Amino acid sequence: MADYLARVRVTLKPTVNDPQGNTVAQALGTLGFDTVEEVRVGKFIEVKLTASSQAEAEKQITLMGEKLLANPVIELFDFEVEQA
Amino acid sequence: MADYLARVRVTLKPTVNDPQGNTVAQALGTLGFDTVEEVRVGKFIEVKLTASSQAEAEKQITLMGEKLLANPVIELFDFEVEQA
Numbered sequence: 001m002a003d004y005l006a007r008v009r010v011t012l013k014p015t016v017n018d019p020q021g022n023t024v025a026q027a028l029g030t031l032g033f034d035t036v037e038e039v040r041v042g043k044f045i046e047v048k049l050t051a052s053s054q055a056e057a058e059k060q061i062t063l064m065g066e067k068l069l070a071n072p073v074i075e076l077f078d079f080e081v082e083q084a
Numbered sequence: 085m086a087d088y089l090a091r092v093r094v095t096l097k098p099t100v101n102d103p104q105g106n107t108v109a110q111a112l113g114t115l116g117f118d119t120v121e122e123v124r125v126g127k128f129i130e131v132k133l134t135a136s137s138q139a140e141a142e143k144q145i146t147l148m149g150e151k152l153l154a155n156p157v158i159e160l161f162d163f164e165v166e167q168a
Contacts, residue, residue: 003121009128024129027152033144037087037132044093044128045108048121060117068111 001050004057005084010070010077011042045069048084057081085134088141089168094154094161095126129153132168141165 012018018040025039047064051057058081070077096102102124109123131148135141142165154161 011128011130021129024152028131028148031148031151033133033148035133035135035144036148037134038130039132040130042128042130044095044126045105046095046122046124046126047112048123049117050119050121060119064112064115064117064120067115068108 001052003084004049004051004054004081006047006049006057006061006079006081008045008047008061008065008069008077008079009042010045010065010075012040013074013076016074042075043069054081054083085136087168088133088135088138088165090131090133090141090145090163090165092129092131092145092149092153092161092163093126094129094149094159096124097158097160100158126159127153138165138167 020041021039024041025036028036049057049060051060061079061081065077104125105123108125109120112120133141133144135144145163145165149161
């Protein structure tokens with residue numbers, strides 16, 4: 001068993017409205033950042049886990065993404081795993 | 085002027101407690117993922133902007149991170165910028 005660190009990015013599907021992102025974009029404009037075209041806000045989740053191999057760690061993280069970390073109706077996720 | 089896409093990761097500083105991360109870790113354990121050691125939850129922010137160069141886009145994103153996207157007291161941020 002070895003330690004792994006997974007970095008998971010959870011994003012809203014492109015067709016889903018993102019009021020939080022719109023608010024951030026508006027706030028940036030108010031602060032003078034007038035070149036901003038769009039902002040989307042998602043989650044960045046770091047998971048430390050033990051696994052017997054890189055492949056096993058990736059399999060576990062995929063399951064976690066499907067079952068808990070992302071809402072499959074409105075969100076997508078991807079990740080990278082490295083030995084920690 | 086060209087279009088750029090910045091992917092910004094905002095994370096809690098290592099010394100800051102993360103109740104949301106702890107809750108996710110606990111929930112993963114309840115779901116049977118008993119190899120999880122720690123979970124930290126941050127934000128993943130995608131910013132589309134126009135800039136005259138890659139360097140200018142990176143400068144703008146750095147300022148946005150310092151001024152709005154991250155709370156410098158408790159959070160860190162890093163990013164990558166690519167032409168979109």
